[in-house]
Amino acid sequence: MMIEEYVREVLNKGRRIDGRRFDEYRKIIVEKDIIEKAEGSARVKLGNTEVIAGVKLNVLKPFPDTPEEGVLIVNAEFLPIAHEEYEPGPPGEDEIELARVVDRAIRESKAIKLEELCIEPSEKVWGVFIDITVINDDGNLMDAACLAATAALEVTKIPKYEEDKIIRGEYQGKLPLRAKPVIVTVAKYGRRFLVDLKKEEEEIIDTKVSIGVFDGKVCAIQKQGQGYISLRDIETILELALRKSQELKKVI
Amino acid sequence: MMIEEYVREVLNKGRRIDGRRFDEYRKIIVEKDIIEKAEGSARVKLGNTEVIAGVKLNVLKPFPDTPEEGVLIVNAEFLPIAHEEYEPGPPGEDEIELARVVDRAIRESKAIKLEELCIEPSEKVWGVFIDITVINDDGNLMDAACLAATAALEVTKIPKYEEDKIIRGEYQGKLPLRAKPVIVTVAKYGRRFLVDLKKEEEEIIDTKVSIGVFDGKVCAIQKQGQGYISLRDIETILELALRKSQELKKVI
Amino acid sequence: MMIEEYVREVLNKGRRIDGRRFDEYRKIIVEKDIIEKAEGSARVKLGNTEVIAGVKLNVLKPFPDTPEEGVLIVNAEFLPIAHEEYEPGPPGEDEIELARVVDRAIRESKAIKLEELCIEPSEKVWGVFIDITVINDDGNLMDAACLAATAALEVTKIPKYEEDKIIRGEYQGKLPLRAKPVIVTVAKYGRRFLVDLKKEEEEIIDTKVSIGVFDGKVCAIQKQGQGYISLRDIETILELALRKSQELKKVI
Amino acid sequence: MKGNVELIIDGKRLDGRKPLEMREVEMKVNVVRNADGSAYVRFGKTIAIAAVYGPTILLPKHLQEDKLLVKVRYSMLPFSVDERKSPGHDRRSIELSKVIKNALAPAIMLDEYPRAVLKVYVEIIQADGSTRVTGTNAASLALAMAGVPMKDLVTACSVGKINDTIVLDLNGIEDNNSQADMAFAMMPSKNRVTLWQMDGQLTKEEIKKMIKIASDACKKLYDMQKKAIRGAFK
Amino acid sequence: MKGNVELIIDGKRLDGRKPLEMREVEMKVNVVRNADGSAYVRFGKTIAIAAVYGPTILLPKHLQEDKLLVKVRYSMLPFSVDERKSPGHDRRSIELSKVIKNALAPAIMLDEYPRAVLKVYVEIIQADGSTRVTGTNAASLALAMAGVPMKDLVTACSVGKINDTIVLDLNGIEDNNSQADMAFAMMPSKNRVTLWQMDGQLTKEEIKKMIKIASDACKKLYDMQKKAIRGAFK
């Protein structure tokens, strides 16, 4: 309780507990290609929040309605190491929501040229598995997760495929990409709009909107939390998200 | 407790809480073809008990021992909306028992001409999925469920199947049927036999026998509850079930 | 508590509660071919501990890296009848550990000539399923389980396979075997080493090492329990296990 | 594939509607007798039933919070869709349950029921697009009928972009082939937005335009909701 | 397919039995040392072991009722059948567990153990038809050996119709090809029927005839059960 009151007090005074401006991200560190066994990978640190995304490619049967397109699967796991309240077990609603919103940002921006991932129409296409694992949760997992996923895709290579077999460790080229989507999550506290909440801030702020952005366009929106925004907030939120997305794009 | 005592008192006086005779069903309403997306469907109301059955057809591989026969699958779900004690989750023993007894009544009466549902021997047959969903539980789900299933089968159509694809929404004809099985559940309270228990009656009566009937023959029997019947009750129960089955058949 | 203290007291005096020597097994009874429906089976009693192993053969697709070899699958279930603390449900860590250690003893000793179980390379091989079921647990399940598995394998026959079908109940010959692995579990209490613990002894002794042995060689080791052994105990344990393995081999 | 299917011909959608026309909407309350509150909402062929049980004391005790815990479960019946959906909660249902919970919670006076739980179940009887908003409307009505104290009703609709045209209330085929689709819910009397989801590609200006259309539509639906409630007390 | 296989040739069943002849029956008690009561029952090749643990206090407290809670779990071992059955409780096992519970409960003096739970486990070691009735007989013996106060033993058998002939005690091939099969259990000394299941096609008259055959058979099995119990106390 004490911490929650302190966070509120600081916010009410127009400041944040770590001294940042309301529209300021924590220090972002992106490291790519950190897992040799993955076809692509990246670690993202947003302050103390740490997320690793790994991309694995596998040969799959395509969906019947898109017989010549690769398949994208995004999965998220909040590892039990990442926070004392995380327990092992099947994915919870927060993990599923995070994975599905990142999935939409990547899918709707057409970030991956899935149409170039066909091996044999109706029979074999590449499946792109993006696994997002949270190593330490100090808030704003959504933005960190999308950064990590996009950064990992940037360095993903397609394995060689010969005589119906994947040759792991040897590659035929890069994964063909079209866009670099990022997600900016804008929170509302009183009449103020914040980005990049720390965990302590998330405990007391229950209204957030995640906006997926690429090339100046919006590709995903997800309002979160048990609060509401006003109709007139919508433009403010969109503008803030579009502005901050420029910054995020640069760090990838 | 108060309600249970009241129900007992009324029964002991030879009456029922809603004024019905012991061998009288509540008002039965059957509506067919209520779900356009299903190949067949029906809603049954037995007083305040409401059940919807939907039939979907799919192309399946047949069982190896019946390579030229369609496949019947019956499933039941007591939706959490239907009663305050129902929780979401995997099917419980009551749901499974209900589904399996209705399955037997349909299967053993050979209600569906499964032998006419072969598309390609050993490779492709029609699978008939009957899903029974309980919308409101005010007792006697077994009889309501079988009525709904049989009524839904009555209006079930087989989709067109062309070039290895099901064309949903277009049909090649009706599902071929042979019989209209119904289930009559007879309960025993003291020396009396009752049909169509309300939920409050089910709370205090723990001996029931469900009898599946078609064309004057018996096709399924399931004694339920932690009570017993006497050997000499068997004839009485069978006669009551056979008699009431005539009524039920008429409403389908 | 009382029982635990008593067991300790007796052990501290250099004796065991049933009067056995520290390196003495209880009476072992092995009965083979007790389940006609199984391709091989055996019941093992180690005193009051009772285990039944059944072997079923099925035709499977081989693993891609061993396209001409049969497949071994070992599974263990502590039936809820076997002890008041066993509950039905998915296998727990003890069941999984037991199955995996027995699996290793059989696999690493190359007890089954898996290379002779190929029907059609890359397509069809025999899968050997060994199911170990504990009927009564009075301690030392590991040794009893391996005895039962090895004994069941000894009498396992391969079903006839004609026109892509297994003909159950008719056989083409015996399962080709190479070795008869056994497991000897050595426990440490104070400075003493014991074999074949009774359940009451297991409650107070938390250091055990299971040693898989065949033809005088070691094929599996698994230290168990929350205790430790000293470096210098290793030779003693190995020697005791090798010595007792001779006895066990004889009873199969 | 999205965007390649012709969905608007001569200014009319495939089901004959104009771009900003809703499907026929039907609303009924008290459709599940056992529930504390319930409602049926139909948007064209999309049918949702919602039922509310509670608030009741939350057990075991150590899970109690100092405000009402709202549990929402959205699911689709097996026969509600073209290809039979096997029962059980999939990832999509889990996400939508959360989204609907977050759409309803801002309208509920949570502080009035400490240590209690409220169960809201949304069953999609038939699915032809816009199921989450149809279900949200039904759930909001069910809450009101259950007498749960609320700041306002929650009213929801969908809006999307098909064949470069902005349309209201997407049906199934439009949803599957849209360039963008947006789910939206608000407390209409206060202009408070409680559900906002989008996938597709849109500019900021397009979004603003769609929000205007959606909020106008919600106000009409709001009147229908109020009428359905009043009808129950006539 | 049912009814097409020749199962009776020259008045004899495939295993040489006459229509109303039971297979060899074997009954043993106290076969599981750890259990409070246990029994082994064999009908031909069908083998069941049952074990009882309890009654013990039911925890946590809020689940307690004012009478004994009986839990029954029927399952088949993986190697008990021709095609290996993977472990775990399938729908058939869940139904049969309930049916056996309802067969045993009427004989148990449930009121004597408020707030308690009794666990009854039935394991089918080998399955060749009539497993639920074999298991019920074993469970009844196990209850008696555990000292659970009972009004009577519960005795069970199967009866069926194959090749238009009524037969007692179906084996596996008869079960799979029967025109009808009925599982039946009773408290023999009181003519109380506690398990009654049927699937197939039968007239009322056939059912009456089968019930007579089953109840007569149960009385013979009842004597064997009592003998098995007495043997344990010799």
Next chain:
Amino acid sequence: MKGNVELIIDGKRLDGRKPLEMREVEMKVNVVRNADGSAYVRFGKTIAIAAVYGPTILLPKHLQEDKLLVKVRYSMLPFSVDERKSPGHDRRSIELSKVIKNALAPAIMLDEYPRAVLKVYVEIIQADGSTRVTGTNAASLALAMAGVPMKDLVTACSVGKINDTIVLDLNGIEDNNSQADMAFAMMPSKNRVTLWQMDGQLTKEEIKKMIKIASDACKKLYDMQKKAIRGAFK
């Protein structure tokens, strides 16, 4: 297949090591900010992160014991291996979690925390052989950093037999093609062995030789562990 692959050529292993040479080892502590203690250990390409939460009171009460309950969970990240591993605890992970728990428990002063629980999580970030021993080393460091009272650190390594040669610290290809591989852990200052697993074929003499190699290696690793801990307090 085991033993057929040429893994040692001209006295050198495929990655250039001599038989008794370890891969490059890296150890870091406090790598997970939220945890009470954490560590990162890398053996060549095998990377493990361990984190410890607790001890905290175990709830609900009836599960409490008179000493500390240690829970260990070992798992491999989906992208840590060549073929993506789908998330969830498989049989191998369940066994290894138990084995690692039994490796750590003897070093922990369990009696000091009655009624409490300690959670130890081991995540394999990348797997190239010897993951369980790499994870054990990380877990032991994490315990120390969490301030859990211990009798000694636990130090682990693997030793195996490939191409008839005994080697230290198996990598992935060696593990998959070994004639025998052994996992080993000890409390180095007391010569107490807490983890000992082997599969393959070995004589007693070979085992003794391997134990000597493993325990010597553990003593070197022990120094590295202590250095990593000291580094954190500099």
